[in-house]
Structures are given as structure tokens and as C-alpha cells.
Amino acid sequence: MPATIRDVAARARVSVATASRALSGRRRVSDENLRRVIGAAAELSYRPNLVASSLRRQVTNTIGLVIPQISNPFFPTLVESIEWQLQSTTRQLLLCDSRGDPEVEQLRLQALVDRQVDGIMISPCDALRSADAVHTTARQVPLVQIDRRITGDATDWIGVDDEVGMRLVVEHVALAGARTAVFVGSVPTNSSALLRLEAFASESSGFGLKTSEPLLGDFTAAWGIEAARVLLAGRHLPDAVVCGNDLIAIGLLRQFLLAGVRVPDDVLVTGYDDITSAELSAPSLTTVRQPHDAIAFEALRLLTERFDRPDGPYQRISMTPELVVRESTTHIDLLPPNADAFSRASRQ
Amino acid sequence: MPATIRDVAARARVSVATASRALSGRRRVSDENLRRVIGAAAELSYRPNLVASSLRRQVTNTIGLVIPQISNPFFPTLVESIEWQLQSTTRQLLLCDSRGDPEVEQLRLQALVDRQVDGIMISPCDALRSADAVHTTARQVPLVQIDRRITGDATDWIGVDDEVGMRLVVEHVALAGARTAVFVGSVPTNSSALLRLEAFASESSGFGLKTSEPLLGDFTAAWGIEAARVLLAGRHLPDAVVCGNDLIAIGLLRQFLLAGVRVPDDVLVTGYDDITSAELSAPSLTTVRQPHDAIAFEALRLLTERFDRPDGPYQRISMTPELVVRESTTHIDLLPPNADAFSRASRQ
């Protein structure tokens, strides 16, 4: 049986109160008693029971994180940043994957509240159908939305400014000479999908790009492949294909390559998120980088602020994303020397 | 203030014991009282405080998961499976990322024990340097190693049989006509790295492949790129490059493509794990598939068994992995028709 604080107190010949104070440092104890308690704790390999502590202090040092799908490569890097942020505050992460299902999401939120988590970070899977659960939860525990968000403005949010991101992309392909462009994205059930779709529409008209009907599926490479087939079946390709995220773009690139369509020579392709494999695709992918570390940092800051001021005004923080230009929108002669062989090969 | 069970009991005009029994179902109560308690709980929107329950019952319904790096794409799919398994048992997942550092790992294990998790799943980051912490932890709480494991045999383990996996790979490239092969893997500080390296050595001699000194770095695409440069700088390429995981292989493919080396015509390349992007690389990657779902299922089963029999004999379960043959080891003329354009392009 592990030692309890009573055992420590007994061995140190002090009361449990003194032992508790000595160990937690929440009130001074005499040097003599401090020494004895520390010593006793060490001798017994005492480890405080965090569940008991949580119950009494009404603080669990636990944060819940709800994301739509951990296997979407955008999220692992985000999770990594968040987890790292948290551990520096001795908090731990309860991870929930909603599988893109608002009902699962709701259950998970409830479970987190029941567990008395100190705060919740969520990337809601559906802009509308997640709304009720998010609101209900936010009323019970500090909550910050990350990246995706529900429509309406009733909670803190941290993410990137998709409008700016899309403007960077559209401006870039316009400057690269594109006159026509098509958007391949996800059906706008979540905020990322919606905002990027809308931003593409407004920005492309702003930069004088002709667009055709966007192709909307989901945020997967499989949909990118599918979309490429649709585009290839059409009369002629647009100058640029702007994708709603990197997975779609990568699927698309893959299918274009198989079909002999040359990127960027025949068509420019862009992604969004800058997941790890964006750099590794062939050709490498021009995309918009989301600053995970900064997002994680700010998310925790927002949450912490809300601990202190539960009823303070809601904040929305949009970070400015960064355009990462790679081969999928760059003329081959701009590539570094060791790319020569590649360019020859892929140009045939 | 949320309602407590006392509030429910008062409203239902029964004792807290009866309320508790009615709600938990751990002992029968009369129909009348059951009805009243359920009603009162509903009226008050009562939700039991799980922390209090955990303290009393000495069960937290929480499982800790420690992995080396969530941004290594092998792990998210595994985490997804595990999380899904757990939620069906109303348990939740505390996720810890050791960042490949045994000292961080040790701290995380301790933190999980302090939190009184019911069990721990871990993929230890270092075969040797993780050993002490894993052993110490396993003595305190049910623990199962997943995928990677420490040397020695003192805990349950579930993973794939790397020897079989590597045999499938080596056999496959040998049958595809390779006479020489080189292994590009990770410095064998963790068990996966070690077992695959050893298995490659023994299997390739078994199948009569000539091998040269393995190239060892880490399990990243960056190392794959680096390794490709090393290989390209050498006199001539081997017939096959067998990689320790998919990330390495993808980096390697990328660099080969840039350098004009044709895969599979000039050299065969294989990966290991079958991460999502293995299918999307160009060319798509022949690799060894790990059955995440089955691993997650068995991991939970092992843990559950150990709850019941804390001192039962240790089990090691090796699942047989599956070879997934794709373009990186397949002659072009075996590709489907729509790949024609691609093959022309990439062959120059």
C-alpha cells in the first residue's frame, strides 16, 4: 500500500496539517518540522494522491482537448504543441476524438465536464451542429475554441485568419500568372471549410481571377483524388487549383501526376495548413502555414485568463498565417541546382 | 453551483445511500424510490462528481498513454484506435508525449501514477534507457507496452512481429529480382529500430541478398533525404533500399526523384508501418501494414486481464503484419492503365 500523508505525519511526529503544509508550501512551517516531514516523505517514498487533492481543492490540473480527428495530420502537430505547453504547467491532457460526429463530440464534452477538468479546448467538428454543446459546456467550464469554431460569438477563440491566408494564396497564384482558378475544398459544415471557401470567392474576385463552381467534398486525400478526376474530365484545366487543405492538394497532385498533368507547368496547385508531408510531396506543395506553437500558447493563455475572470469579455484572436512557396506553384527554373534531374524527368 | 447527491436525496426524500444506490444501480432499491431519485436527479440536472467517486472507489476510469512523438504519423492512427476502444468502456485517455526523451518519459509515467490512472499503455522511446521507469511503473499499476518495448521481459507487450514483417519485405524484393540491398533505418536505441535492423540482416542473408553497411539515423523523412544523398554519392546504388519506416522511405523517394533516380526501375524502395501518406507518395510505397485496430483492441484486453490478475504471467502478443505492395517495388507495366502518362513522365 502506498504511504499516505498520515503515514508521513506519523513518522515525522507532526500533525497531518503540518505535513500537508510542509509538502505543499502553502503555509510556513518551522525549519525543524519541514526537515522532518521532507525526510519522512522521502523515506516512505510518499506521493500525494492527486485525486484526493483534486476533490478537496476543486482543481484537477487537467485540460480536455476535443478534436475532430487525430489522424488528420493537421491535428497531431497541434496536439503536440498543446501537450508540451501543458506539461510545463504540470497539467495533463485528456484527449478526445469526436470522429467528426457532433453527437460523439457532445458526449465527450459532457464526460470532460463530469471529470471536472479545469478547462476545455475544442476544435468543433461542425459549425452549426456543434453549437449547442459548445455553448452549454462553456457555461460550465472555461472553454476556448481552437482553429475551427462554431458560428456565433459566445466563446473565446484562437486560430488563424483564413481570409488573410486565402488572400496570400490567391495573390500568389495571380502574380504567378494564373487567370482562372478553381477551389477544391470541403463541404462547409465546419468553420475552416466555410471561411476558406468564402475567402477564396471574395479574394479571387478581388484579384481578377475567373473562377468556376468550387468542388466540395471533405478534407481528405481521397477527395483530392476524386476532385482531380472531375477536373481532368472537364474541357480544360484552370490555371490554378486552390485547395482547402493540404490533404486534398496532395491527393490532387498524386492524381495529376498519374495523369501526366504537369504541376506547376500545366496548372498551379496550392494547399492549406502546411502539414509535414506538404514538403515531401512531389512536387512539394505551396501552402499556408499555421503557427501551431503560437496557437497552443495563446489557447492556454486564453484559458488561464478565463480562470481568473470567468465572466470577462470573450476574445477572438486571429493569428496571421504565412505563405510557404514551394514547387507546386514555382517555375522549375527557380528550383535549386540539384533539382535539375527532377525537372527534366517530370517534364518528360 | 451544481447539484450534489445530497441535493438529489433531499429532493427525493430518501437518504443519500438510497440515492447513490438508485443512481449507480449497485444495489436494488424499491421501484418507488428509484422513480423518485431518477426524477429528482433529472430535475436538478444532477451529474455525479467523478473525482469524488474516483477517490472513494479507488478507480479513475482513466488510462494513460505515453508515446514517443505524436507527430510521427504512425502514432496518430494508433491513438485514434485506442481512444475509440476506450470510449466504449467510458474510460478516458490521458495522452503524454515523451518527445523521445527518456527523462521526460519518466516524469510522465510518474505523473500518471500520481493521478491514479487505472492502467498505462506505453511505447517506450528507448529500449535501454526507458527500462527502469517502465519496470518501476509496472510494479505500481497495470502496464502494457505497445509496439515498441524495452529489452527484458517484465511486462505485457503487444505489437507486430518485426521479424515476419521484415521477412515479407526481403522476400518480396528478392522475388522482384534484387540481388543487393541496403537497410536505411534508425540508430537502434528503440526496439523497433533494433528488431528491424536485425531482422533485415538475418532475412537478407537467408534470401541470398548481398548487403552493405546499413545507414542509421532516425525515423524521419529528413534522415531519408540525407541517406539518399549518401547513397547517391556512392559508387552505385543497390538494387533495393529497405527502410526502417515509411517516413525514411518517403524522404528517400523524394530525394531520388529530385536526382532523377527512377523508382522502381533503377532501385526498389520499401517502407514500414503503412502510414497514410505511404499510399500518396510518388511513387506509392510498398510497405508493411500494422493493424492498429487489432493492436488497440489487444492492448486494452491485456490491460483488462491484468486488472483481474495483477500477478498473472506476462504476455507478449506479436501480431502478424501484412505486406502492402505498391509502385515503389512494382514494375511499371503492372500498373493500371491510367498510370501510363505517369510512367512516361517519370521515366523521362
Place this chain on the structure above:
DNA sequence: TGGTTTATGGTAACCGTTTGCCACGATCCG
């Protein structure tokens, strides 16, 4: 009919910490 078993309700201890409150002695101050 008396004794035993069964069903169900309540009381209060318990899980392991933390902390409000009081006590007591030492120090300080006018």
C-alpha cells in the same frame, strides 16, 4: 408460532488531502 432468511432503508465511516479556526507562546510596543 418461533426462528430464519430476504429485501430494502438509513447511519456514519471512509477515500486522502486541504484549510478554517483556534490555541499557545514569543515578540513587540506604548
Place this chain on the structure above:
DNA sequence: CGGATCGTGGCAAACGGTTACCATAAACCA
């Protein structure tokens, strides 16, 4: 020197459920 202040220690009440144990009444049995 008496009273206020400060520093430190301990008692015991929380935190919110769960459950061992006992009580009571009904059912059952010989």
C-alpha cells in the same frame, strides 16, 4: 508590564460520493 501582533501547530470539518454495517419488516419454513 499589559495588551496587541505574529508565527506556528493541531483539531476537525470539509470536498462528494460509496459502502460496511445495522435495523426493520416481510416472507418463508418447519
